[in-house]
Amino acid sequence: MTTPVLENGISLRGVVKTYGATLALAGVDLDLKPGEVLGIAGPNGAGKSTLVRMIAGEERPTLGKLTFDGRPWSPVDEWQAVAVVHQEPQLFPNLTIAENVMVGRENSGNSRPKLNPSDAAVMDALGIGHLKDKALEDCSLATQQRTEIARAVARDSKVFLFDEPNSALTAEESDELFREIHQLAKSGQIVVLVTHRLADFVAHCSRVAVVRDGKVRIILEGDDLTEDGIARQLVTESVLSASGPERNRDKFAGAPDVFRTRGWTHPNAFSDIDLAGGPGEIVALFGVEGSGARELLRSLAGLEKSTGSVEIGNLSGVEALNKSTAYVPATRQLSLYSNFSVGDNLLVRLGYPDIAGPGYMLKMRQMKVLAQSAVTRFLVKTGSTAQPIRSLSGGNQQKVAIAQALHAAPKLLLLEEPTRGVDIHSKAEIYRLLRDYADQGNSVVIFCTEVLEVFEAADRVHVVAHGRLTPSLRIEDYDQVEQLATDIMRLEQSSRPEAAA
Amino acid sequence: MTGTESAQAAAPKQSMSGAGKATIDVALRLGGLFAAIVVVAIIFIIINPNIANLNMAGSVLRSMSSVAIMALGLTLVIVVGEIDLSFGAIYGLAINALAVLWIVNGVPVYFAMPIAILIGALVGLFNGFLVTQLKIPSFIVTLGSYNLLYGVTLWVSNTATYNPAYPPPGKTVPQGELDFFVGLTQPIGPFRLSLEVIWMIGIAIVVGLLLHRSLFGFRLMAIGGNPTAAALARLPVRSYKVMAFVLCGVLAAIAGVLDFSFIQTSQPNTGLSATFPVFAAVIIGGASLSGGKGTVIGTLGGALLLAELQLGLSILSPGAHVQQIFLGAVTIGAVALDLFLTKLRKSRSA
Numbered sequence: 001m002t003t004p005v006l007e008n009g010i011s012l013r014g015v016v017k018t019y020g021a022t023l024a025l026a027g028v029d030l031d032l033k034p035g036e037v038l039g040i041a042g043p044n045g046a047g048k049s050t051l052v053r054m055i056a057g058e059e060r061p062t063l064g065k066l067t068f069d070g071r072p073w074s075p076v077d078e079w080q081a082v083a084v085v086h087q088e089p090q091l092f093p094n095l096t097i098a099e100n101v102m103v104g105r106e107n108s109g110n111s112r113p114k115l116n117p118s119d120a121a122v123m124d125a126l127g128i129g130h131l132k133d134k135a136l137e138d139c140s141l142a143t144q145q146r147t148e149i150a151r152a153v154a155r156d157s158k159v160f161l162f163d164e165p166n167s168a169l170t171a172e173e174s175d176e177l178f179r180e181i182h183q184l185a186k187s188g189q190i191v192v193l194v195t196h197r198l199a200d201f202v203a204h205c206s207r208v209a210v211v212r213d214g215k216v217r218i219i220l221e222g223d224d225l226t227e228d229g230i231a232r233q234l235v236t237e238s239v240l241s242a243s244g245p246e247r248n249r250d251k252f253a254g255a256p257d258v259f260r261t262r263g264w265t266h267p268n269a270f271s272d273i274d275l276a277g278g279p280g281e282i283v284a285l286f287g288v289e290g291s292g293a294r295e296l297l298r299s300l301a302g303l304e305k306s307t308g309s310v311e312i313g314n315l316s317g318v319e320a321l322n323k324s325t326a327y328v329p330a331t332r333q334l335s336l337y338s339n340f341s342v343g344d345n346l347l348v349r350l351g352y353p354d355i356a357g358p359g360y361m362l363k364m365r366q367m368k369v370l371a372q373s374a375v376t377r378f379l380v381k382t383g384s385t386a387q388p389i390r391s392l393s394g395g396n397q398q399k400v401a402i403a404q405a406l407h408a409a410p411k412l413l414l415l416e417e418p419t420r421g422v423d424i425h426s427k428a429e430i431y432r433l434l435r436d437y438a439d440q441g442n443s444v445v446i447f448c449t450e451v452l453e454v455f456e457a458a459d460r461v462h463v464v465a466h467g468r469l470t471p472s473l474r475i476e477d478y479d480q481v482e483q484l485a486t487d488i489m490r491l492e493q494s495s496r497p498e499a500a501a
Numbered sequence: 502m503t504g505t506e507s508a509q510a511a512a513p514k515q516s517m518s519g520a521g522k523a524t525i526d527v528a529l530r531l532g533g534l535f536a537a538i539v540v541v542a543i544i545f546i547i548i549n550p551n552i553a554n555l556n557m558a559g560s561v562l563r564s565m566s567s568v569a570i571m572a573l574g575l576t577l578v579i580v581v582g583e584i585d586l587s588f589g590a591i592y593g594l595a596i597n598a599l600a601v602l603w604i605v606n607g608v609p610v611y612f613a614m615p616i617a618i619l620i621g622a623l624v625g626l627f628n629g630f631l632v633t634q635l636k637i638p639s640f641i642v643t644l645g646s647y648n649l650l651y652g653v654t655l656w657v658s659n660t661a662t663y664n665p666a667y668p669p670p671g672k673t674v675p676q677g678e679l680d681f682f683v684g685l686t687q688p689i690g691p692f693r694l695s696l697e698v699i700w701m702i703g704i705a706i707v708v709g710l711l712l713h714r715s716l717f718g719f720r721l722m723a724i725g726g727n728p729t730a731a732a733l734a735r736l737p738v739r740s741y742k743v744m745a746f747v748l749c750g751v752l753a754a755i756a757g758v759l760d761f762s763f764i765q766t767s768q769p770n771t772g773l774s775a776t777f778p779v780f781a782a783v784i785i786g787g788a789s790l791s792g793g794k795g796t797v798i799g800t801l802g803g804a805l806l807l808a809e810l811q812l813g814l815s816i817l818s819p820g821a822h823v824q825q826i827f828l829g830a831v832t833i834g835a836v837a838l839d840l841f842l843t844k845l846r847k848s849r850s851a
Binding site for chain 2: 301303322326327329333334335336337338339340344348349351352355356359360361362364404405408
């Protein structure tokens with residue numbers, strides 16, 4: 001650690017964070033200077049979130065130190081110095097905008113707090129002054145985010161963290177937000193931006209730190225700061241594990257498609273989608289939040305009302321969606337039952353006659369056997385099937401979540417970010433499970449936000465942007481993930497002006 | 502995003518050694534409950550050795566039975582993650598509907614009884630429909646139906662009390678029907694144990710099989726444990742919730758019919774005061790109001806402990822206030838014990 005700590009700004013030196021046996025940050029050195037917008041990029045599970053939480057003071061480092069203006073700093077104690085603007089504002093929906101700005105800083109005494117002139121000035125400067133008596137829940141997301149900024153400015157925050165702030169905003173609102181962000185930086189505050197949109201990094205950040213495997217791999221600035229540059233940095237090296245299972249499409253050569261949609265349209269997320277997948281095929285839908293990719297996946301599970309035609313096997317329409325698909329949401333909290341053991345979690349989607357016999361009584365012995373065989377088949381590392389589900393590691397919980405869905409024997413398996421927050425080893429095993437399942441003559445569709453996942457798991461990828469599907473790219477045409485990343489980025493961009501027109 | 506990630510990262514921290522820990526916890530919890538039942542009995546016997554006889558034990562079992570039957574129904578609703586406040590009113594309506602149909606209108610008891618139970622089922626259907634289709638929180642729906650049913654009961658019964666042995670002027674109750682009805686809960690055997698206890702045990706076995714050994718119970722637990730996941734997994738969330746309400750209504754009506762057979766006097770406001778003791782029995786039995794947790798044996802233990810305290814205190818104590826204070830203290834104590842055990846387990850495995 002030869003680099004001196006900053007006299008002005010925040011310095012992280014050798015910061016390590018562990019959760020039990022998991023190393024989330026493996027020695028991070030990073031400087032945050034006042035007056036600049038610093039971008040933090042990184043794939044999911046790389047430690048980016050932990051780093052942001054560390055700066056925000058929601059976590060304390062296990063080792064290493066943080067300094068602010070040269071003195072040791074613990075944001076946990078000075079929480080008001082740091083403001084985090086989330087994708088979903090963390091405010092009080094039942095209070096008015098003005099009350100939201102004031103709350104937590106009321107004067108002593110019992111009188112109901114009144115808006116003081118300086119708060120009013122802050123709100124006016126952000127263009128929300130005229131809305132001050134409106135309930136927050138009645139305001140647009142952009143206004144809510146501005147309220148969050150106003151709240152932070154009013155309490156003299158020195159550090160502003162923007163965590164995916166514009167993913168749900170319109171282009172116009174987003175431009176406006178970035179004007180505010182630059183304004184904050186100009187007034188000498190420390191501003192950090194985390195986003196999946198690489199273009200925003202290039203347009204708005206002076207430096208971008210790329211976090212991978214718990215470390216800051218590189219800091220891009222000046223001419224090196226391009227979308228391509230970031231995309232490359234996000235994926236390099238970590239592909240070592242991508243040896244992956246063999247892709248044997250030949251087995252199903254000439255077989256008819258497992259599923260097919262025509263003119264598949266959602267009222268506000270996507271329109272006129274023609275998507276198909278054959279047996280043995282894993283199709284990835286790549287898209288940022290708000291692109292319509294997630295909604296497209298959910299619509300195939302029958303969770304989003306859509307129009308158009310869909311066929312799966314020899315069923316069609318809603319019946320096909322309900323009978324032939326199974327869906328695994330991105331968060332495990334949405335698929336696991338914390339009151340159940342590992343075994344019961346594996347079997348929960350089964351019914352008569354698999355686990356219940358005559359009179360719908362459970363076959364207890366059969367359940368034990370099935371659970372045990374599922375644990376072996378799906379590579380779940382657990383002491384016994386009677387163990388509570390929460391005692392498993394994240395990766396193993398995810399395997400249970402996927403195994404649950406596979407038990408429903410869907411022709412079309414739908415997964416949302418199947419390896420989010422999963423360690424590398426489990427990741428490879430999960431990809432193997434998906435491949436094995438596809439090889440039994442089924443189709444798998446995954447929604448991805450990471451190019452690396454597309455490269456390691458899928459046969460084909462469609463980029464979804466602004467509710468439209470691009471023609472698919474074949475993964476086997478790519479030797480290196482960087483090329484794929486570049487092409488995906490290109491496709492994503494090329495569909496942008498079209499939407500603006 | 503940040504929250505889930507840290508939770509995932511933190512997961513491996515917990516020890517992997519706890520095979521069957523959940524089962525052990527349930528066993529511990531039940532062990533504690535039944536130990537409390539024994540200790541309370543011993544304390545009463547030390548204070549007054551005269552109460553140590555089997556007749557007294559029979560009385561405790563009799564007085565717990567209607568509470569237990571209602572509590573079993575409530576357990577199903579609580580396991581699926583909902584709340585029912587209306588079962589006491591269903592109990593009262595069933596008694597009064599039966600009394601009016603049979604004693605006043607001369608409907609043979611063999612038909613009037615099933616009708617009373619059917620009324621319980623229909624109220625459950627009504628509750629379940631409002632909760633699952635109109636998405637009104639069950640607390641509000643059943644608070645409403647509690648009052649609504651009490652109103653209907655006052656109307657139906659004309660705020661009168663009825664006794665089949667002493668029908669109102671101009672009405673007669675055939676002796677055969679009376680004997681049959683009273684016979685439903687007559688005392689049998691050398692210790693004069695009421696048949697109502699046998700009914701309770703039979704119902705407990707059926708509900709136990711349903712909750713712990715059938716696909717219905719398995720899914721009920723899943724839905725209560727994580728309703729969102731159950732819906733995404735296409736489990737029949739709505740119909741199972743409705744079924745839970747229906748069963749709760751049916752069991753409350755059955756409890757009413759049996760108690761009417763035993764007490765033989767109907768009152769317009771009967772059953773309303775059972776609401777909170779029944780809740781207490783379920784909670785003391787270890788069910789969680791957030792759903793997905795609850796056992797038949799625990800609920801029976803809760804009802805037994807309450808009946809024991811109530812009868813023992815009414816024999817020994819200077820007044821009703823003591824029973825009431827104990828009811829409150831035991832309820833809070835049981836939940837405090839639950840939280841303590843959970844904390845203990847977490848600190849053990851961390």
